[in-house]
């Protein structure tokens with residue numbers, strides 16, 4: 001159980017303001033729900049929101065509106081990840097499940113009296129990583145909340161959570177961030193590169209756009225456009241492409257593939273005017289889309305979505321990418337054009 005990087009946790013993100021104000025009002029009125037589900041697309045800062053809220057709940061500043069103050073002892077402890085009443089429940093490694101042992105530890109701690117603040121806060125991130133046994137164990141705690149214990153569940157994929165858990169959480173929803181607001185935030189941080197392209201490619205998720213700009217993610221995504229076109233035109237060696245894809249983390253590869261194929265579907269369906277992930281590559285994408293049966297393209301997108309929704313880390317990467325390349329080749333078979 002450890003907190004993520006906390007250096008910037010207290011800096012409010014501008015697109016969180018409305019949700020923050022609503023929760024602050026409820027907190028001050030003393031009717032904050034026991035369990036919150038903080039949901040929305042990946043890369044809009046949901047975990048940061050949870051961290052800031054958790055910090056506000058343990059902060060001891062006398063003015064509730066000023067919490068988290070960032071200056072009191074509780075805030076220092078929270079920011080260094082050692083506050084005795086603030087617990088993070090996370091997978092041992094990203095992409096792995098949260099197991100029942102972690103929830104048993106949570107239940108034990110929830111039963112203790114609080115150390116300092118009178119509030120005990122648990123952040124479960126990502127909550128959709130809970131395996132079935134862990135989710136069932138958590139459900140019992142949600143059904144019988146102990147006084148002064150607060151559960152903050154964070155998820156980009158709430159559809160993966162059991163309905164029984166969803167029904168016991170009050171939802172705090174985040175939407176894709178408007179391009180103007182995302183651009184302003186990135187520019188204020190002195191980020192260089194094609195901000196608009198990164199924001200579009202991230203689907204309106206500024207933190208994901210930032211990571212993309214810092215880690216050459218945009219180039220990888222555009223490379224995928226070229227690789228798919230080369231495979232479709234039978235200009236690339238399928239095994240070599242599959243091997244190159246297998247070098248990448250499967251979730252990132254599938255997320256990139258989903259974006260490119262979603263753009264192909266939009267363009268294939270004649271939706272030029274609609275928002276694309278890769279607007280700068282629209283004409284290249286259109287050329288590829290023109291040669292593919294739209295129905296089959298939809299099926300391929302469904303398959304990519306299905307694979308992405310599974311926990312794909314357990315799949316053999318080589319088998320996964322060879323399957324994807326083969327599916328793509330059969331979709332783009334020349335005689336079917």
Ligand SMILES: [Zn+2]
Pocket residue numbers: 059060061067068069070071072073074075
């Ligand atoms: Zn404080």
